[in-house]
Each structure stands twice: as structure tokens, then as C-alpha cells.
Amino acid sequence: MNDSRPIRAKSGTNHEGTSAHNRRVIVDALRINGALSRADLARATRLTKQTVSNIIEELERDGLVSSQEAVRKGRGQPSTPFRLVPGGAFSIGLQIDRHVTRAVAVDLVGSVLVRAEAALPPGGPSTGAKVILDLVAGVRSNLARIVRQSDKRLVGLGVAMPGPFGIDGSGDDPWMMGAWQKFPLLETLAAGTGLDVGLQNDAAAAATAERMVGAAHGLDHAVCLFVGYGIGAGLILNGELYRGANGNAGEIGMALLFADGKSTPLEHRASLASLYQHLSADPADPDLHARIDNLALRGDPSIEAWIGTAAADLRWSIHLIETIFDPQTVILCGSAPEGLVNRLIAAVGPLLPSIAERRGRTLPRLQPGMADPWSVALGAAAGPISRAFDPHFAAILKDSR
Amino acid sequence: MNDSRPIRAKSGTNHEGTSAHNRRVIVDALRINGALSRADLARATRLTKQTVSNIIEELERDGLVSSQEAVRKGRGQPSTPFRLVPGGAFSIGLQIDRHVTRAVAVDLVGSVLVRAEAALPPGGPSTGAKVILDLVAGVRSNLARIVRQSDKRLVGLGVAMPGPFGIDGSGDDPWMMGAWQKFPLLETLAAGTGLDVGLQNDAAAAATAERMVGAAHGLDHAVCLFVGYGIGAGLILNGELYRGANGNAGEIGMALLFADGKSTPLEHRASLASLYQHLSADPADPDLHARIDNLALRGDPSIEAWIGTAAADLRWSIHLIETIFDPQTVILCGSAPEGLVNRLIAAVGPLLPSIAERRGRTLPRLQPGMADPWSVALGAAAGPISRAFDPHFAAILKDSR
DNA sequence: GTAATAAGTCAAGACAATTGACTTAATAAG
């Protein structure tokens, strides 16, 4: 009688799904290719001229695209290129890290318009939540000051913080990240801001940023190896960020290396945490970044030693990523001081021979990513933009409200 | 003037894409849940009753579903469950391995109806192609003998062979797999059979099989660790097989392990190839499988030694897979003798602590997969069925003709 | 026996893409 095991099924779609997809495809095409005429768009998307005209008209009405001056090229009526309007949409990104929190406001094309930073007070979420909400509110009102009516065009609030998520913390957790992970942060933020809130780990956010404005722009298969306090991989697979079953895909910090007969998690050797430990430095020291940058530039032997190990481990990681994901390219990014990242990239080469060495490659196997301490916050903000405007399977389905 | 860098864009969609998707969603729901009434389908897929009725009518006309006896449950008009008709579609799968080639015919629900096997003559594709075409033709005509009109319902020919694809071979290649990989096999098969031809590596095929009828049935995130002559991972991500940029995703045989200060590819230690070498056995020996099975059952010390190393490496691999993909479950399968696989599975436990140890798990972290030498061929055949009937993003787009 | 409930159908309607003819604006060719 009560045969109530739930029925599992994917969601169907309808006209609105079709229309939504086509809108996204057009926005995506403009993002990847820059300005395009309606005729170009029709050819590229395989939609009819008429359909493209209708969608462009609608997008223009919504303030997402605008026309540029007509261009004559050869015979025929000149074409009218359309481009994305940067101010067509905005998003707020929030990076919550161990000793700093950053918030940014970005526009549709990924330009950062407002930045703000705060130190998290000790004591975890109970006191920190208010600081964060204030930080977001500040960025939001600053954005509104710069761009009139921007609040109406705010598509969401993206949060990036170190993962993994949903795992019981280990206890020895000086920054209380474990407590943060238990705290109903997303709900608090959603309630406090009234915005749609999304979550990514920091490597995923870095990948999202690279995809919107960086080395992964327009790529469908790319992996960002992110060296921060920990180490993680942001996975762009089939043109979208891959999250795994529980949002923890790419958390390779716990991958095990073997050396000297024992196993060590990758992040014990290739991460800023390991560097701080190696240098006996205090990670909360605000000048630490600059000092490390300096040491790296001068070729300090202590740093060089760490770079040697870390680079070897990264070389292995890159080989592993190429072997497992077969991506178009691997992007090395991180929240490390720029000088250090550069030294690291230099030390990583030459790469190990792998399946990625194929004839006809157009992209380098390894590319440097953004070396900007704000890139994770940017990626956090890029999340909602991508969710709102990029074509993806879930956006077609009926339950993707 | 000639600004002809190609415009990159995703394809748009239209009514037909919608309709195709909804059909697939319904077939998928019936595959996952067994028989369902139209009302159930409407609720599960969020389509309207009317739409579901129309689609079911069409599917019934096409011979893909059929009604069962009405069931009374509680008040209201009894519902009429519909189920997939096994004979609604067929597919042929072809496994090309080093010293054996297998072909099977399977139906819509993944039952194997016909099997055939042949030894590949030495000399690579020049002589082998004919053998393969004959094998396929034989299976096809046998299927036609069993099921009238089956040829009309043949959706394609799926091929599985060891990867990686598109890489220059290494030369020392006694079975000429390198030559096979250069040979235009797919084109030859397409021309010779008139069927749609698809290609997967053997681990991917195993995963495809597990998804249709095995432990990954109905899962959206699962990884099959496949121990065969080499070792590979078949990746089910977001409900579809992930292929990577060049079809080589999951080829983890070349992943590097470190021990004794030097690095070794995983497949040098955890693969049948390594076992054969360890035993100084001839892989072409037709009785080898049975003999190894026997030895494994008896606890032969030489085999036990190999199992010890291989299990440790698999334990590491599983940990790595959990760390990187965050799947719902990992499935250990292989073309190894069943006794050996069982010993191996027993020896792999207990698993290393990982991110996969979370409260509220419903599936085991590791599950045994099919231990059937025909499972790769089955997976090969499942490829075209999945392509034709499973919901996926590409099926909605206009250029998926 | 009647009310309530659920499955399923019918026919009209809504929505978004398609089609084919048409307009517009440019260059190429004579």
C-alpha cells in the first residue's frame, strides 16, 4: 500500500527551458567572442536569424547587450555587432579565509568594481557573522553609489571558502574553520542580504574566475591547480564547474604522496601552510606576504628548499591531473605572493611526460593563472553570474528555479 | 577584411530539442524505477499529465514501452504502469583487446542476447579488420535470427578498446595495439556495417555497463576502477560518462606512484599485465585465466604477494579517486578472473580514511562490479543505447543530429 | 449509496522557434 520509495527522475523541460537556454547560449557566445552581429550569432548557435533577432531585442531591453556601430565588410548590408553591457548585471563575491575576509562587487564581464577587506575576529561565526554581513552590505552600498540601480541587477552572492564541506573537522583548528563549516552560513547570508547565495571551495572559485576572465576563458575542459593555504583543484569539465556528489570534488590536498616509505598528504608539502611551517612564520602576520615575496625574489635558501619540494610535488600533481582529466590545459594559480608563484612556476618545469603531449596541441600544457589576492573573491562573485547566464544542463530543466 | 577566426559558441535548441529531452527523461525514469504510471511520471519529471500521456503514446507506438495490468491502490482510478520493452532497441558492442575480440548484441535494458568471440590474427589491422567485421556481422545476423526485425531497431555499434587514444605508441607493442590505434577503425566499421559507431576505452565501457545494469545504476556520480590488462577509471560525472578533451579521461594507468625513491606507473604494479609478468606467464595462453583463478583460490604465495602490492596500490587509488571526484561510490571491476577479483577486493579493505567517510552515507564507499569477462563488451554496446536514450545536455542541442 | 479521490483524456490556448518572402544597404561588375 505504502510503496513510497521516492521515484528518481530527471526533470523535463518546456518552452521556457528552450528560450532560457537560447538566451544563455547567445550571452555565452558574446562573452567568448566579443561583439557579434545577429547573423554571426545565428550561424554560430544554429538558431535562425529571426530567433536571434528576437532574443537580442529582449536582451537589449533587459540592458544586457547593446549595439555597436555598424561595420561594412564586403557586399551586403552592414552588420550591427552587439556586445555584452558590463553593467547589465552585478554580483557580490565573498572570500572567507582563515584570517581575512574579502568582498568584491563585479559586473557581467567580470570587472571588479568594489573591494573591501576585513579581519575576522577570533571566536568563529558567532562574532564573525556580523562582520561578514557588514562587509557585504558595505560593498553593496558602495556599488550602488557607483552604479545607479545596480541593486536591481544583482544576481546573487557567491561565497568561497576552504573546503572540504560537510566533513567533521579535525579539532586542531586555530582559525575555527571547522566551526565555520558547521555554522549555517549560507542561510544566514541569504536571510541577511535577501540575495541568492552559492558556495564554492576556494580552488573552484579560482577556476570560475579563470573561466570568466582568465586562462580558461572559453575552454570546456580545464583544471586549475590552486595553491593557497591548502591546495586544491578547480575542475572545469564539459564547460561547467564540477562539484562532485557533495561539493568536494577537486579537494586534492588530502591526496597521498609516498616518500621515505610513508605517506603524506599533498598539502603538507605543497601549500602555503607548509611554507609557513617551514619558515616558522606566523600566518596571521599581515606583512608576511610581502616578506615572503621579498625572500622569494632574493632567492633565499630556505624558500628555495621549500620551492624545490613543492615544485616536485606540483609537477607530480600536474601529471596526475593530465592523466586523470585529459584537460585542454592546466592552470596554476594561487593566493600566494606573486613572486613566489613565479618562482614556483619556473621551478615546476619541465613537466613530466604525459598523455597531454600530443601533436596538434594549441594550448600550453601549463599556464599561469591570475596571481591576484582578490582572484578567489572574484571567482566567488563569478559563481552567481555563471549560474545566471551561462548555458548548462540544469538551466534547461523545469526544477532549476 | 578576412577576420575569419571561427566563432565559438554552444548550439541553441528548439521544440524538437525539448521533445527529445522529455522523451529521454521518461525512458530514463522507467529504466531507473521500473514500471511507472503516467501520473507517477508526470510528478517525477514535472511534466504535465497530458504531456506524459502524449509521449508515452508515442513511445508505445515506437515499441519502446508497453503497459502492464492496471493496479488499484487506494481511492481513485487505478493506474496503468508502463515499462521499457527490452526488445525496443538493440545495440552491438565490440571489445577489441590484445589477444581476443568479443562482440555482443544487447537489448534496451542491457540483456546480452548474442555473444561471439574470436582471436585476432597476428599482423594488426590489415588482417584483423576483416575478422572483426565478420564477427560483428555474425552477431548481427544471429540477433536477427532470434528477434525478427531487430536490425531496424539497431541503434549503433559501440567499440571498446584499451586507451589512451591519439597518442603515439611506444614501439614495444607485441599486440600491435599502437597500430590498431592508428588504423581508421571507426570509419572502417561504419562503412562496413552502415551503423553509427562510437568508441570508449575499456574502463569507460565498464562504467557504462555498470551504469546500465550494475552498481552504478541510477547514480549520477560514480567511478569504476577497472583492473584489466592495464588499469583505468571509468568516470560517471553528472550522470554521464566523462571523456575529457580527447577521450582519454580516466586513463590512470600512467599515474605515478612513488616508492623506493623512484616513480612507477600504477599499471606496472596493479594490472593483469603486471601479474602475468610477476608469474612469468604468457598472456596469450587461453587457459591462463582458469589457472590464475585456481591459484588465487588456493592462496598461492606467488599470487598472494602480487595481491598484496596491488591491493595497496588500489587502496591508494580509491583514496585518490574519492579525494578528487567526491563520488557517491567507487566500483571495483575488471576483466580479471573472478576468484582473483574477489581476493583483491577482500585484500583492499579496510579503506584509507578519506573525505568519503561522511555521516549519512547510504552507499558503501567501495562496491564490487560485474566480474564477467563480457562486461566490457556489454559496456561497449551500452554506449550507443545510452547515446540514443539517456538524457544529456548534448542531446538537446541542435547540432547533435 | 454517495462523496471523495486519483488517473487519465479532450480541446483550446500559449509560447517560442521556423519559414519564406520582403526590405535595406552595401560592393562588384559592366
Place this chain on the structure above:
DNA sequence: CTTATTAAGTCAATTGTCTTGACTTATTAC
């Protein structure tokens, strides 16, 4: 300088698919 050709883009009618709301049917609960 005129005309043909080409390409961008619009207009209006059409088509395909899902949706809506009223209706029918079959069963159980009271």
C-alpha cells in the same frame, strides 16, 4: 553610372510542443 549580386535583417504566417482547465472514468471510504 547603372545594374547585379550579396548579405543583414524584418515581417507575418505557420508549426511544433507543452500547458490549461474542464471533463470522464474507476476505485475506495464513509
